Amino acid sequence: MFRTALRNVFAHKARLLMTVLAVMLGVAFVSGTLVFTNTISHALSKSSAKGFDHVDVALTPGATAAAGDKVSKEVKLTDATLGKAESVPGAASAYGVVSGYAAVAGQDGKLVGNGFASQGGNYWAGSGGKDVRYPLKEGSAPHGRNQVALDAKTAERAGYKVGDRVRLSVDGPVLTPTLSGIFTTDDGNVAAGGSLALFDTATAQRLFHKPGAYDEIDVTAAAGTGQDRLKRNIGKALGDAAVHTETGQQLADDQASQITSSMSSMRTMLLIFAGIALFVGVFIIANTFTMLVAQRTKELALMRAVGASRRQVTRSVLLEAFVVGSVAAVTGLAVGVGIGAGMRALISDTGAVIPDGPLVVSPGTVVSALVVGILVTLLAAWLPGHRAAKIPPVAAMSAVHAAPTTKSLVLRNTLGALVSAVGVTAVLAATAMSGSSGRMPMAAGAGLLVIGVFILTPVLSRPLIAAAAPVLRAFGVSGKLARLNAVRNPRRTAATASALMIGLTLITGLTVIAGSVQSGIDKMAADSLKADYVVSMANGNPLSPEVLKTLDKTDGVTATSGLSNSPSRIDGTTEFLTGVNGGTIRQLAQLTMRSGTFTVGGSHVVVDDETAEQHSLTTGSSFTVHYEDGKRQRLKVAGVYQHNEIMRGILIDTRTLDPHLTDAVSDMQVMVKTSGGATDATKDRLTRALGDNPAVKVQDRQDISDQVARIFTLMLNMLYGLLAMAVIVAVLGVINTLAMSVFERRQEIGMLRAIGVNRKGVKRMVRLESLIISLFGGALGLGLGVFFGWAAGELISGSLSTYELNLPWGRMALFLALAAVVGILAALWPARRAARLNMLAAIKAE
Incomplete structure (x- = not known):
């Protein structure tokens, strides 16, 4: 059985290649996401950790507790606090830190850096008049309100040299101090593309509205004193519960955790779409192995007749799936590493700055890629293998495939109706809830509804495809045959259409939500603002x-x-x-x-x-x-x-x-x-x-609306790019289905050729069948997407009173046209193959 399974893998290389591609794309996306996020997290964590090299204990202000009618107030760190911290046993030195927002403009007048990462601070002239945190590369430390120092990367990007007048802003008015010096830094914000402008301490306190106060006091330990011991000594000396103390190691660990947490949302989003691509790939894998099993039905029946058990037959199919999944997983991992490197380079090309560091391919990434690829393939192949093993040998020898029983169809339709009803009920119930409480019920209901519709798709295919009959009559015999072929095997048609349905459901739903929110923002700006x-x-x-x-x-x-x-x-x-x-x-x-x-x-x-x-x-x-x-x-x-x-x-x-x-x-x-x-x-x-x-x-009001629109446009463009992978996988699924259909009907196609249907008619028949299946999936996706968009809007309207449903008819028509294009492209190879069948050989084929 093992040798037979391996022989079958190599005997159907072309069809298994499409399965390998489907799994590989999903695995590549998963591994690429993990490589990319791990690489960025590692680089940022390593860079930020360097910023705490000169900090053993950090003091930060706390707040007095709000009780009764007392408003909480932030405790201020003053020079007195600094003196106490510096004089405790085990302290070598201490310095005050003042920070705030400082936007630096380049020679062209445009903002340098990444907005929120445009930082300002104080240059603490300690022993020798130097700040150990910021070694000077050129010039001197800033003195007085008319001098500033810039980090080397910002000075280079902005085109400033020592002695130039720098345009910057702290909270409104434009300042033009002289650039006194350029320094190097390990600050994580600067490494990530931000800017850092330093003033002397008094000037920084004045500019950032903190006269005589510090945002933080950093203390370095004397030789032989550990960070934890120094922290205890400072705590005893201050005796103020409202002043927080943390060791440098704690700060570095917290920073690393924050970076990991900030990357987790991006990782989760990317992995969700990778999961969608894999989920769509399941249909292709199941269809592929169904086709392979159909081709080998008599062979498997003969094995059963000579003594092979049902388990052995199932295991032989699963062994093929294991080989295919292993090849796809290894290939996907290699491609994913390339995707991770490419995403890093792409972000760098957009102007974002990422700290230098190696490409991180962790053992967890390797294991995840292999497990995901192999498990997905095995799970998708199990059902065809199990079905093949259940067919009695005599029945298998007399028929290419067995039609589903009435009992199985009734069971499937009943189950689909129940799951869909529960899903719709959950979604409708969620719309009546307020705020975030309705999110989880709606997500659960949406998932159940998609599963229910997928189960019901074979039943839905007949009436919906029949509705296309008037249009197909214009194509004569080819059109009629295409319609009949599309509903000949409803389960296979359903699995193929569902791949497109899932992708278009997400795209349509997100587009409806984005357009409706944008309309609500426009209306809010128009209704609430009279200001120009x-x-x-x-x-x-x-x-x-x-x-x-x-x-x-x-x-x-x-x-x-x-x-x-x-x-x-x-x-x-x-x-x-x-x-x-x-x-x-x-x-x-x-x-x-x-x-x-x-x-x-x-x-x-x-x-x-x-x-x-x-x-x-x-x-x-x-x-x-x-x-x-x-x-x-x-x-x-x-x-x-x-x-x-x-x-x-x-x-x-x-x-x-x-x-x-x-x-x-x-x-x-x-x-x-x-x-x-x-x-x-x-x-x-x-x-x-x-x-x-x-x-x-x-x-103005239009600018406010456009700002919101840009956010949604960026998000949608990114999601469209991610969902394009699911569409590519769906194309492979349509190709697989048509190839299976052509194989099962080769005798029929031979007869059609023999009675006068030319090659163009055969090609047209296959293309129309592909078009019908794709449009069927597209129509289901648009319907579900509009429903989910409406339901999500009901939740959003609770926090955005001006929200109103806005259906993007133009884009929806474009999505349906995209589904049609998918069908046409997917039919090219199967249609050509069907037209080139030798009619005599096809008629004689069993």
Whole structure:
């Protein structure tokens, strides 16, 4: 049996090659994903670990606990804290760390680095006036408010040399200090493509609004003192539970864990689509082995007659599958390593910077590739082998294949209907849930519905394919035969169409969701914003107070209002107050009022419906707020409005709120109304007034919508690329099915040729059959995708009130056309093979 199995593998190389390709693609995607993510994680972890070489214990500020009406406050690390830490037994030295956002513009005025990784800090001139963390490559350390030092990679990318004036921004206004020096660093953010600008300590504290305070104090241990011992000594000396202490090793380990965690979401997403490709490949493998078993039915029956057991027959089929799966797994692993290297190079070509490091092919990646490839192939081949073993030898010798019994069809249809009903019920129930609570039930219901439809596909194929009869009549005999052939073996047609169905279901559902969310964002911007522009920092940090002052003085600006956030305590819970200009906010924002009026001023505030419900507030009711400075005030609710993504929470007049802020007033956004409306000229005027700042965004309503659109477009393009693999696998499945169909009907094709059907007619028949199967799968995929898109939208509408279903008819038509193209391309080789059959040899074939 072993020799027979190996002989059969080599006897059907062409068909098994398609199975190898299907499995190989899925395995390559799995192994490529693991190689890519492991390589990036290793490189980032190794790079970030170097940044803790000079840290044995790090002190970071904690926060006082919020209790009752007391607002939590962050404890400040001061020079006094630094002195205590440096004087403890076992401490060699200590230095204060100040950090914040610093956007550096290149010579072309554009932002250098990766936005959120645009960092600023302080150069700590220790012994000898040098900072051991940042060895100077050129120039000298920065001194005073008019000097800055840049990391070597940023200086090179931006084209700066020592002595040049550097354009940068911290929170709004453009600064132009002189470049005093260029340094090297092992900072992980810089290694990943970010930028780092250093000032002297006093300047950094002033720029980042931390006068006399540090974000972190790092302590180095004296010779012979371990990190854990030094940490205990510092803890005893400070005696402050609100100051956190961690060893350098802990920080390095935590950083590595964060990097691994941040990569896990990307890895999970990529592996999901690899799993989809493998799942689609299961249909191809099952079809391939069904075909091979059908070709060898009499041979297997003869083996049974001469003494082979059912188990031996099944094992022979599984042995073939093992050989095929092993070849596919090894090949897929090799291709996956290449994919991992290619993805790394591709990301580097887009401008992202990845730290140097070796390509990581871990033992886990090798084992995963081999196990996945072999197991998937064995599982898919088991059913055909089991069926072959169950056929009685006499029945097998008298028929090429046995038709499914009525009992099996009834059982399948009943099971499919039940699974589909449970899936639909779960999805509909999930739409009635709120927030994230409905995600898992909906995912489970969607999975069950797809499985149920797959089980029912043989039943659905007959009426849906029959609907194409009027169109097929135009192709004469070829069209009629194509329709009959497509429903001759409903199970095989179902397995082939399901491969396309799964891919198009995902593509259609995601496209419907993205388009609908985009429409909701457009409507929200149009309904909620009366302002012409919204000004904010590129990284989401607070703006400098100078930004609002500058905009107020700009020609053509008729109204402005900043939006600032401040923590407070209401009824013992923390709530953020949103400070707005009560005199102008109605010119800049338009809220849907549930009750009352949009009045903000003095002690009158407006509250969104969620906050009002949480604190049992209604129009006209009063409540006590405890500000962050500890003082309290009685406020009155002038109105309750429907929350949206632009405005939510408690809106209070800045003249009422600002006196209670413990830090300088910082607006998260500034809304601007102009006399000329939103025009390119007005936008340019505002941008110039802010100093052509690369860190500040000036956006109109269309810009806000386009920003969201870009995010969805990027996501969809990536998903389309990933799902293209499932489509490629589906093409192989259609080819396999048609090849099987041609093999089973070679006598019939020979007879058709003999009675006058020419080669073109035979080719047309096979092509039309392929087209029908592909369009059948495409239609099912579009239907399921629209249903899932609608259901997911019902969940999204709970958090996005302006969400509305938007069906992308153009793209859906394109997807259906894609399914047709898949069918036409997949039929090229089987149609050519059918047309070239020798009619006399085919008629005589058994």
